[in-house]
Amino acid sequence: MGSPFKIILYAPNDSLANLAAESAFKRIEDLNASLSDYRDDSEINHISAQSGSENWLSVSKDLFDILSISDDISRKTDGAFDATLGPIVQEWRRATRKGYLPEKKVISEALAKTGYKNIHFDKNSTRIRLLKKGMRLDIGGLGKGFAADEAVKVLKQFGITSAMIDAGGKLALMDPPPGEDGWKIVISTGRDSIQTITYSNVGIATSGPTYRYLEYEGKKYSHIVDPKTGIGLLFHLRTTVISPNATEADALATAFSVSGIKKGKKYLNKFPDNKVWLVEQKDGKEQSWNTIQ
Secondary structure, eight states: SSSSSEEEEEEESSHHHHHHHHHHHHHHHHHHHEEEEEEEETTHHHHHTTTTSSOOOOOHHHHHHHHHHHHHHHHHTTTOOOOOOOHHHHHHHHHHHTTTOOOHHHHHHHTTTOOOGGEEEEETTHHHHESSOOOOOEEEEEEHHHHHHHHHHHHHHOOEEEEEEEEEEEEEOOOOTTTTTEEEEEEEEEESSSEEEOOSSSEEEEEEEESSSEETTTTEEEEBBOOOTOOOOSEEEEEEESSSSSHHHHHHHHHHHHHHHHHHHHHHTSSTTTTTEEEEETTTEEEEEEOOO
C-alpha cells in the first residue's frame, strides 16, 4: 500500500512471537495484493477497469467490507471522504512527481469520473456496481488502517494481547506493554512542537502534508485532495484522530482534514467515541481544534 508496516508485540517466547508476527504480515500482504492501487494485478484495479459496464461485479469479502465502511463514512461526512477519487489522485501523484500544477480541464475531467454515490452495493451478496465509465477506486484513505485492524485479529488468534501495529503511521494499539499504563505515542502539534499521549486498545491516525505535497509558485498543495474541488488542500497542517479502531481513525483523519474545523465539529457528532486534534492555517493565523486533551 505504498507504506512500511511494523509490528511490536509481547509473547511468552520467541517461537510464538515469530509465528504470530509472520501470520499477521501474511494477512497484510494478502490485503495488499487485493486492495493496493499501486499494483496493476490487484483486485481493486481489476474491478475499476470494469467500471461503467452496468454489470454487478463479484468482489472479495475484504473489498466489499472496506468499500461498505467507506460508503458509510462518506455519507456521514457529506462526501468529505470518498473512495472513488482514484482518477484525481492519479493526476496529483503525477503532478507531484513532475512538479507541475494540474490544468483545470484535467481536474474537471477526472472529477467527472468520481463520486461515492456512483457505487451501488448488493447487500445480499458481495457484489458492487460502478456506474461511471473510467471510475477508479482508491481506498488509500483507510486501507492501511483496515490492514492494521486485520493484523490485530490474527495476533489475537495466537493469544497475543499486547501489541502495536504501525501501518505507515496509522496505528492499531492493543493492550499496553507489560507494566505500562499504555503505549506512549508522540504526535506533532502542527509545527515543530510535539506532545506525548498514552493510549491502548484504540486506533490512531495522523494526516498532514509534512512529507507528501506539491509546492508550486509559492503555494503548498497537500496530497489530500478535496473531493468537491479536486484540488490538494492548502490550509491544512495536521489532523490526529483517536478512534475505537484503526480503520475509522484512518478514514476520519482524511475526512476531518478536508472538512476543516467548522464542519468537522458537526461531523464528529456522528462518530461517538472519537477524538480529534485538527490544526489549520488561514490568513497567516493558526487555528486548533482539540478534543484529545
